[in-house]
Ligand code: SF4
């Protein structure tokens with residue numbers, strides 16, 4: 001039987017499509033310094049180029065190849081079938097509560113690792129009071145405090161390379177300066193600003209839909225990459241103040257005021273090439289820079305609410321009244337991941353989260369389902385790469401303080417920060433959801449949002465393509481640090497090696 005003259009062109013066209021995809025995948029992988037994925041992409045590319053020649057020069061191969069392409073396309077089509085979605089994030093952060101939620105215990109800021117490490121000073125009444133309440137923390141905290149603040153000796157993994165450590169230190173100066181202005185009352189600007197009207201600070205009448213549009217656009221204009229709004233669930237507020245940044249010691253142990261009814265939650269994207277150097281200093285520079293950005297954006301937003309005649313509280317690195325991850329889930333920014341970070345839309349865990357509480361009526365967003373919960377069950381990449389083994393590797397979650405989740409061992413994680421002198425970031429860098437939001441990765445995220453089958457199988461495909469082991473990537477040249485072992489002084493003072 002004579003062959004249809006279009007047959008060869010259809011086959012060649014399908015093969016050409018695969019060549020383009022393989023080429024794009026290889027290009028992106030080289031750009032992302034993913035060596036294993038680049039090699040696999042290159043092999044696939046060569047194979048299909050060769051297949052193109054076979055199709056054109058060997059007619060007998062065309063029927064079997066048509067079957068091969070047909071079956072492959074049919075399998076890919078299975079990933080496009082939408083399934084019923086069951087992620088707990090769709091019930092907002094309350095969806096992660098175990099049972100009827102009655103076991104839930106709110107969080108006391110005094111008990112956080114940061115507050116214990118930097119706000120409990122030996123020989124002070126606060127120190128005595130805290131360890132009377134929690135003697136179980138004393139031994140660990142004293143040992144860890146002896147190694148320094150949250151980052152131990154900053155940048156020690158890179159021999160405390162001064163330009164990099166100074167970038168980190170300078171970034172944290174901004175939240176330090178802005179923390180005092182986090183709580184804003186109506187008309188606060190009227191008392192200070194020569195630009196504000198001196199009339200009474202009555203709340204401006206504004207339609208909630210209009211206000212929502214303005215505040216979201218303003219936040220994005222200021223530099224936020226994601227913005228969502230939620231009604232504030234008071235369960236996510238800290239109970240008592242524990243972090244002291246400005247010597248306001250009479251605040252320590254005080255009850256945190258009732259939260260305001262709404263929150264604007266923002267996320268800023270951390271630069272991929274900086275994060276991929278984890279646990280080296282460029283990754284912590286990027287954390288510091290984003291904390292500065294978050295403090296800047298939330299302070300301006302909070303003062304905008306104040307100038308409009310409403311109350312507001314900026315939530316950033318030097319002032320937290322609330323837990324950011326549940327607030328972000330409620331505002332439709334993402335889901336909870338295995339390592340305890342937010343897996344945000346578009347950027348995965350490669351974000352920092354901030355918020356502004358306010359009593360200006362706004363329109364809340366709906367929660368979202370990215371497929372992260374199911375994906376995390378099989379993936380485990382963060383748990384396998386964590387140098388301090390702080391992330392649970394089991395498939396099943398456990399109940400902790402009434403929340404069903406994978407519970408990070410904060411003490412061993414914090415211990416590791418003290419060893420390397422950075423905030424590590426490996427679990428953020430290694431996460432497949434952290435890959436840059438472009439081309440092939442965008443397509444993968446699109447499919448994951450819709451297909452249950454993709455959530456089950458993609459973790460295995462990701463492991464095959466990218467491997468499981470973490471290896472820091474080459475840093476951008478402007479943050480290049482001296483290579484080799486940390487200095488002898490650094491090693492002896494921190495117990496490295
Ligand atoms: S690395 Fe894998 S298991 Fe860990 S948070 Fe990311 S997707 Fe989940």
Ligand code: SF4
Pocket residue numbers: 339385386387388389390391408412413414416417423424425426427428
């Ligand atoms: S930050 Fe580092 S040490 Fe801490 S959990 Fe993540 S990978 Fe582990």
